[in-house]
Amino acid sequence: MLITTTMTTIFDKQMNIAHQLKGADLFTLTVFLTAARHLNFRAAAVELDVTPSAISHSVKTLEQRLSVRLFNRTTRSVSLTDAGERLAMKLGPAMSSIADAMLEVDDLRATPSGTIRINASEGAIRMVLRPVLARFLREYPQIHLDIVNDGKLSDITGDGFDAGIRLAEAVPQDMIAIRLTDNIRFAAVGSPTYFAAHGRPAVPQDLHQHDCIRFRFDSGAIYRWEFARQGAVETINVNGPLTLTDQPLMVDAAIDGIGIAFVPEHLALEGLCDGRLERVLDDWCPSMPGLRLYYSGHRHVSTALRALIATIAKPQ
Template sequence: MKQNFTVRHGALDGVEAFLSVARHRNFRKAAAELAVTPSAISQAIRTLEARIGAALFIRTTRSVGLTEAGERFFARARPAFEELIAASEIARGMGQRPAGLLRLSVPPAVVPVLLEPMIASFCQAYPEIELEIVASGELADLAAEGFDAGIRMGDLIAPDMVAVRLTPSFPMVVVGSPDYLRRRAAPERIEDLRDHACLRLRRSNGTVAPWSFVDGNKTIEAIVSGPLIAHDYPSLLGAAIQGVGLAQVPGPIAEAPIADGRLQALLGRFAVTTPGVFLYYPERHQVLPKLRAFIDHIRRPTGVDASPKRSGRRRQS
């Protein structure tokens, strides 16, 4: 049977004074150690004894000793209080210097492009931080799942989050391998995609994402079909390189295979531009040093404005 348990208000009041007197066996020395008056120490001990319901000290004009209750209380309270002080120091240290476990929820596509180039240098620069990267296409509940922050494309971030820009805006590009394009003519118009094997992304909410384009001032969402549905962009990119079909992926992850000839960019004049990639975290009064250190470190190579902003349309400015 579950028992109700509450910590009484002021349950720790007087404990530090008691421990100091018990160590020194002297009220004046305890007062000096705690930088208070002897009368304040005496009052704290009287209040503690009244709350406990037992005398803790034997006082004479020449000495101070512990009662049996005081001895037992001292034996249990001293290690517990020291552990509490140690815990406070650890927490204070984490609030003052970069240290501790830093957990990030990131999409798989971000890892090779944005994170892998800086992981080694970050770990070397901040040896007291343990960096844990959880790569998943799912949108994590940061607080419920114990993450310090997440990384996502800007249009996927909830408006109640603080967003920090990590990359400039970039296009969503349609790509196909030379082998695939030898078998089928390269599309020149959005309508031509009806005759192509188009690889698609299933979003975290279960829906299959359409391909997005712009034609002048008009936004177009094309419903395409093909032999493969994946839950992340790297899988779509890999399948496109293998000639399975065309894929629409974020421009940064396609740069290398386009540059070395494994892929060819298509329909460039219709490419839609995304807000870019942002790090996001719940709005708080203070960002812990471990997260601030990561933000500052990952910003250095990009040269983009990475000052924190409230999530929403304003963050794209």
């Protein structure tokens, strides 16, 4: 295929830019953007699998080359200067385009390879990813999975993830979402010994007289229990002796007789089946849209990510 004059001009311009960047290669710019996203050199080092001193040295080298300070650094905090903010805003889309171009070329390989970064809640990891991990990594040995357990509903694009897994209601509207599970039902459960000592709530409002095991989001907010029956909706701000950020631990606490837990039904099934747990308010417990894997429609979807999606969807 002949290269036109226009293409030659474009290549010449790109080569000139590459020459200008010889003191600040792609890795240095990647380090800068990662540090700018985290505002924490140690966190950037963990993500890039280098030492914090390597991050600091790379940033210092870039600042010296540009003759401008990009970060304000103290012993307690890191923040972007005005120049740093401007550089990050300009570099972000450009580096994203470079990454997409590399992924498209990488997809020409016969075997899917590379790293897939997934952001998901702990429940999603246990329910969707854990059952397929061994099979997936055995079938695709050239793929590395980097799974982050995160309950803060992170911006997956801004934070450098390839995809996220969340309940459907938590997926941003501008994302492409793939259904992974049927609707998820919640269950209010407690131990037989707890109900023998405290009685059983007949309606959601009765929970105010019970010990409840509360759930705290990573944001710090306490989950308010949501019930529904025949069009009537009840939202209860429960109280109790224990607040946790881990739903499986809530189930364990309910089994131990500490109080009533309100959790996704699948987490409590084992205890319900062997009699260590009993249901209450069953006709009030709602179902909600299940888990979705989602990703940006504005970025290239690698063959590695497509392979993961196919593996999750494939019956064992």
